[in-house]
Amino acid sequence: GNSVTQMEGPVTLSEEAFLTINCTYTATGYPSLFWYVQYPGEGLQLLLKATKADDKGSNKGFEATYRKETTSFHLEKGSVQVSDSAVYFCASVNAGGTSYGKLTFGQGTILTVHP
Amino acid sequence: ETGVTQSPTHLIKTRGQQVTLRCSSQSGHNTVSWYQQALGQGPQFIFQYYREEENGRGNFPPRFSGLQFPNYSSELNVNALELDDSALYLCASSPRPESEAFFGQGTRLTVV
Numbered sequence: 001g002n003s004v005t006q007m008e009g010p011v012t013l014s015e016e017a018f019l020t021i022n023c024t025y026t027a028t029g030y031p032s033l034f035w036y037v038q039y040p041g042e043g044l045q046l047l048l049k050a051t052k053a054d055d056k057g058s059n060k061g062f063e064a065t066y067r068k069e070t071t072s073f074h075l076e077k078g079s080v081q082v083s084d085s086a087v088y089f090c091a092s093v094n095a096g097g098t099s100y101g102k103l104t105f106g107q108g109t110i111l112t113v114h115p
Numbered sequence: 116e117t118g119v120t121q122s123p124t125h126l127i128k129t130r131g132q133q134v135t136l137r138c139s140s141q142s143g144h145n146t147v148s149w150y151q152q153a154l155g156q157g158p159q160f161i162f163q164y165y166r167e168e169e170n171g172r173g174n175f176p177p178r179f180s181g182l183q184f185p186n187y188s189s190e191l192n193v194n195a196l197e198l199d200d201s202a203l204y205l206c207a208s209s210p211r212p213e214s215e216a217f218f219g220q221g222t223r224l225t226v227v
Contacts, residue, residue: 034215043119043205043218044158089157093213101171101212103148105157 002027002099006106021075023090031092033073038087119219136191138206147189152203
């Protein structure tokens with residue numbers, strides 16, 4: 001089945017710093033890839049997605065590029081804000097096979113941004 | 116457009132009891148998935164329903180069961196509750212099984 005590995009956290013940054021959260025995946029076939037964000041006490045919100053190699057997903061200043069050659073989908077933001085403090089999850093889903101329809105999540109990365 | 120809604124938001128049950136959690140899917144979505152999220156962990160896939168049929172199941176025992184109704188809403192039932200079942204239970208709906216999923220706010224279940 002699929003697996004997703006995120007960089008160890010937590011990550012603590014000052015406001016306006018550059019953010020990178022690493023994510024690598026293993027999968028049979030070509031999964032779709034996602035980043036979700038979870039604020040305290042809430043469910044998950046879809047942040048961005050990419051469905052095929054070299055696709056770039058972007059939303060609210062966040063970006064991630066689907067890299068098939070390195071099986072990666074790293075999340076980046078050029079200038080973080082205090083309001084970006086949350087837990088970020090990388091996830092994959094297959095369009096077929098044994099992991100069809102099953103979202104596989106990484107362990108999550110806690111981001112804290114200080115003023 | 117109404118998003119995914121779950122009920123109840125919080126629940127406290129005693130070990131050995133049974134519980135039913137409910138989820139209304141987003142309009143136009145025929146696929147509902149359930150996930151268990153323990154504290155400090157990523158969500159774990161329980162099962163998925165597509166057009167009222169189970170479409171895949173994760174590594175959860177048979178005491179976790181589900182149902183999807185003709186209007187695509189869904190229930191998660193857990194029998195013989197154990198202390199380790201304490202978690203946030205998330206429901207997600209999607210337009211197709213393999214597409215992005217949209218999550219509800221979750222139900223926080225505490226088993227004492």
